[in-house]
Amino acid sequence: MRAFLLFLSRQESFKNFMLRFRMFRNTAWRFVAGERVEDAIRAARELRQQGIRATMDLLGENTRSEEDAQRTTGEIVSLLDRTHAENVDCNVSVKLTQLGLDLGTELCFQNLARIVRHSAGLGGFIRVDMEDSSYTDRTLDIVQRVHRETPNVGTVIQSYLYRSEKDVQNLIAHRIGIRLCKGAYLEPATVAFKKKRDTDANYLALTKRMLQSGLYHGIATHDEPMIDAIKQFAGERNIAKDSFEFQMLFGIRRDLQQQLGKEGYRVRVYIPYGTRWYPYFMRRLAERPANIVFILRNLVKK
Secondary structure, X not given: OHHHHHHHOOOHHHHHHHOOOHHXXXXXXXXXXXXXXXXXXXXXXXXXXXXXXXXXXXXXXXXXXXXXXXXXXXXXXXXXXXXXXXXXOEEEEEOHHHHOOOOOHHHHXXXXXXXXXXXXXXXXXXXXXXXXXXXXXXXXXXXXXXXHHOOOEEEEEEOOEOOHHHHHHHHHHOOOOEEEEOOOOOOOOOOEOOOHHHHHHHHHHHHHHHHOOOOOEEEEOOOHHHHHHHHHHHHHOOOOHHHEEEEEEOOOOHHHHHHHXXXXXXXXXXXXXXXXXXXXXHHHHHHOOHHHHHHHHHHOOO
C-alpha cells in the first residue's frame, strides 16, 4: 500500500482525477495549512496562542528550470520579510530541489546562501529538509558550506538510513543543529532499514547522542512510546526541557502537542502551504494508510 501511494504521488493524471472530489481536497487541508501564505500565518498564530512554535514550508520540489528555482528563492525571501514584518514567531524550512539542486550544485548553493543570509539579518533560522537518499550527500555538503559562512541553518537526518549514525556524528562535529525524523521516502533495503523496530532503535540511539551534544536539536516524532523513552532519558541525564524541542506535523496529534507543551517541553509544528501540496499530501497518506479509508468512505457522500 505504501509503495503504491508513493507511486501515485508522482502521477499527474491521478492527481487531476482526485481533485474533482471535494472530500479529497478537504482531507488534504488536515495536513496542509492552505495554498496561500496567509493560511500559513494564520495557522502559526493559532499555534502560538497555545504555546507552540512553527516552521513554515512553501511546498515544492524538483524545479525544472533555473528561472523556477530563482522565483522560488524569491518567494521564500518574501516569506521571511512577511513573517518578520508581522511578528510571526516561526522558522522556515526549504527543500534543496526546489532551489535548483537537480539543475546544479552551485546554483542551489547560491540560492540557499541568499535565503540563509537574509534570514540571519532578520534573526531567523532556516531548516533544510532532507529528500530521498540520492540527495543526501549533496544536501549535507551544501548545508555545511552555507553554515561555514552563516550559521543560522540546520538540516534533517532520517533514522531509517544506515548511514545516519555517521551523518549525525559529522553534523555535531560541525556544530550544526539536526531535526531527526524516521523518513518518509521509499528506499531500497541496500540503504535503509525495512523493519520498524530497527528504524525505531536507530532513532532512539541517534536521539540520545544528539541530546548529549550540547546543541539545540529537533526531535520529530508522533510515536508516544518513543517520546516517553526520550523524556525518561532526558530526565535521567538532567537534560533541560528547553535545550531541545519535539517537532510534529501540522494536523497530526494536536492533543499530544498540547500535552507536551503543558509538561514544559518545547514543541514546534511543521506548517506546509502552497499550491504544490499534492506530493506532500500523498506521502502523509502513505505514512497513515487509515486516512485512505476515510477518504473512500466520504467520496460517495454528498
